[in-house]
Amino acid sequence: MFSGPEITTQLVGLGVSHVVWIPDTTLGTWESAFTESKDLELVQVCREGEAWATAAGLWLGGSVPIVVMQCTGFFESGDSLRNAIHDYQIPLYGLIGYRSYLNSATLPGDTCLTFTEPVVNAWNIDTYFADKLEKRDGGQAHFLQCRDSCSPGLFLMAEGKA
Amino acid sequence: MIELPEVLKFIQQRRGESFVFTTMGSAREWSKGDVQDRDFMYIPSSMGQLPALAMGFAMAQPTQRVIAVNGDGCMLMNLGSLVTISAQSPQNLVLCVVNNGEYEVTGHQPTVAHSSRRTSNSISFSEIAKGAGWRSSTSVSTIAELTACEEILFHNNGPHFIEFMVKPMAGDVAPRSPGPAPARARALRELGLALQQS
Numbered sequence: 001m002f003s004g005p006e007i008t009t010q011l012v013g014l015g016v017s018h019v020v021w022i023p024d025t026t027l028g029t030w031e032s033a034f035t036e037s038k039d040l041e042l043v044q045v046c047r048e049g050e051a052w053a054t055a056a057g058l059w060l061g062g063s064v065p066i067v068v069m070q071c072t073g074f075f076e077s078g079d080s081l082r083n084a085i086h087d088y089q090i091p092l093y094g095l096i097g098y099r100s101y102l103n104s105a106t107l108p109g110d111t112c113l114t115f116t117e118p119v120v121n122a123w124n125i126d127t128y129f130a131d132k133l134e135k136r137d138g139g140q141a142h143f144l145q146c147r148d149s150c151s152p153g154l155f156l157m158a159e160g161k162a
Numbered sequence: 163m164i165e166l167p168e169v170l171k172f173i174q175q176r177r178g179e180s181f182v183f184t185t186m187g188s189a190r191e192w193s194k195g196d197v198q199d200r201d202f203m204y205i206p207s208s209m210g211q212l213p214a215l216a217m218g219f220a221m222a223q224p225t226q227r228v229i230a231v232n233g234d235g236c237m238l239m240n241l242g243s244l245v246t247i248s249a250q251s252p253q254n255l256v257l258c259v260v261n262n263g264e265y266e267v268t269g270h271q272p273t274v275a276h277s278s279r280r281t282s283n284s285i286s287f288s289e290i291a292k293g294a295g296w297r298s299s300t301s302v303s304t305i306a307e308l309t310a311c312e313e314i315l316f317h318n319n320g321p322h323f324i325e326f327m328v329k330p331m332a333g334d335v336a337p338r339s340p341g342p343a344p345a346r347a348r349a350l351r352e353l354g355l356a357l358q359q360s
Contacts, residue, residue, distance in 0.1 A: 018221070020218075041221075043218075043221070043246075043250060044246070044249070045214070045242070045243075045246045046242030046243065046245055046246050047240070047242050049208065049210070049211060049214075049240070050211070050214040050240065050242065050243055050246055051214075052208075052211075053208065053211035053212075053214035053215045053218070054214040054215070054217060054218040054246075055218060056215055056218060057214065057215040057216060057217060057218020057219040057220075057221075057222070058218040058219070058221060058222045059218075059222075059351065060202070060215075060218070060219050060222070060347060060350045060351050060354055061218065061219040061220075061221070061222025061223045061351075061354040061358075062222050062223070062351065062354035062355040062357070062358040063218075063221075063222040065218070079208045079209075080208040080211050082208065083206065083207060083208035083211065084208070087206050087343045087344075088343045088344055088346075088347040089343070089344035089347065090347055
């Protein structure tokens with residue numbers, strides 16, 4: 001949906017200081033653009049729960065982080081997200097890759113297709129779903145809307161080959 | 163072994179302008195001392211996430227000393243954070259683990275790292291941190307060793323890992339929230355922003 005340079009340009013334009021992430025096969029293609037950027041610091045963690053806590057610490061210290069992970073990691077990281085976003089009301093923003101969404105006809109057995117949207121909805125976070133290429137740039141306005149209202153937000157990005 | 167309050171009192175008396183992050187039992191005991199604006203008692207917590215939280219803060223505030231006091235049960239829940247921190251290598255971060263071998267606040271059950279749960283010796287967190295590539299890692303079990311840690315705790319470039327072998331506290335030792343979590347987060351953010359602009 002985005003090339004590495006495209007997403008890097010958008011994040012820098014939005015004032016993001018740190019990308020806290022674990023890559024997947026789609027998100028991982030952005031790594032070289034992230035690491036080459038002089039305006040973004042890439043923070044790779046070992047497990048996704050760490051990502052929300054690291055981002056929370058960055059935010060507490062005055063930075064503007066974004067969390068980037070696949071939906072499978074989002075499933076794993078729920079308690080950390082709950083604590084940062086709901087207990088402390090830290091307005092973190094996450095970009096979540098929706099595995100197999102664009103391959104749903106050819107990979108119908110991936111249970112990410114069953115659980116991603118219900119799990120995302122369960123966390124009660126304002127979410128923008130870019131389910132097709134034409135909707136991808138709406139994420140910038142959603143990020144700014146969340147920033148201006150000091151609210152957490154998610155950009156759910158369809159992944160796959162279609 | 164030493165007492166947890168002795169460790170915390172040592173830090174409180176010498177911390178200067180350091181930011182101090184505590185959680186679970188360390189937060190409970192820290193709140194009995196001289197609490198300052200630069201303290202963040204991480205209650206309620208997502209157990210295991212204090213090292214990541216403190217690392218993020220240390221990265222955002224690279225000129226400020228950041229001391230995190232974690233528990234051994236908490237550390238077991240997120241051992242990967244030791245590798246994450248050594249990769250980022252924030253020089254201003256000190257991670258302390260107060261190791262009493264048990265889940266104190268849930269009723270004193272031994273952790274799986276405790277010798278009673280194992281057929282071999284108990285686990286050394288300081289050795290794990292060494293293997294994870296920390297700049298320095300040490301284990302402290304006496305007052306003399308605690309005193310010898312002063313430079314590492316407050317002055318030397320890190321990141322440093324210190325394991326304090328402490329005695330469990332007796333009785334009902336559940337931590338209490340030090341106040342509304344969102345307000346405490348906003349206050350720390352405002353302080354962080356002010357420091358970035360100064």
